[in-house]
Amino acid sequence: MLNRLLSAAPFETALALLAVALATIAGAWTFQSLGYLPCDLCLEQRNAFYAGIPLAAAVAVAARLGAPASAVKIGLALLALIFAANCVLSVYHTGVEFKWWQGPTACTGSAMSGPANVTDLLAAIDKVKVVRCDEVSLRIFGLSLANWDVLICAALSGLAARAALKRA
Numbered sequence: 001m002l003n004r005l006l007s008a009a010p011f012e013t014a015l016a017l018l019a020v021a022l023a024t025i026a027g028a029w030t031f032q033s034l035g036y037l038p039c040d041l042c043l044e045q046r047n048a049f050y051a052g053i054p055l056a057a058a059v060a061v062a063a064r065l066g067a068p069a070s071a072v073k074i075g076l077a078l079l080a081l082i083f084a085a086n087c088v089l090s091v092y093h094t095g096v097e098f099k100w101w102q103g104p105t106a107c108t109g110s111a112m113s114g115p116a117n118v119t120d121l122l123a124a125i126d127k128v129k130v131v132r133c134d135e136v137s138l139r140i141f142g143l144s145l146a147n148w149d150v151l152i153c154a155a156l157s158g159l160a161a162r163a164a165l166k167r168a
Helices: 002-006 010-033 040-064 069-097 118-127 145-165
Strands: none
Touching: 010 040, 010 069, 010 145, 040 069, 040 145, 069 145
16 A cells, blocks of 8 residues: 555645645644643644645645646645644654753743732733643553654655656
8 A cells, every 4th residue: 555655646646645634633633622732732733734734735736637746746735745844843842842942931941921920920821731742641552742743744745755756
């Protein structure tokens, strides 16, 4: 099956990218609805899917309607770049989770700014729910969602790049 996917025409490749991207973001939304709130980095990682899904759909439609091969390849190359960039962000998030490096202070830091007196501070704390980027709230088969995003985005980027570089 992998061989078939790797040798697929641009239309089928774009459909596969679309299907996996849709399933991935649907999974993220499902976990969120079950109470696993996303951190700031998780929310940033979703942007690739928000950009990639309509682009993959447009590439599939363009390929199906017989658009010039160069236009389809450019769309596939853009998809490869989008998912490669997200893979890098996911690797960064993974490193934050493993405490290999410091994450953004908005969701990992201990820096304190804001109310100067204790009463205002307590009132502010009651209003804010910070989801930490350096704490894993859910593991599936031993991997965090950031870890899974590394694998998924690497696969999507590789598939899109292979299709973009493939000779007609």
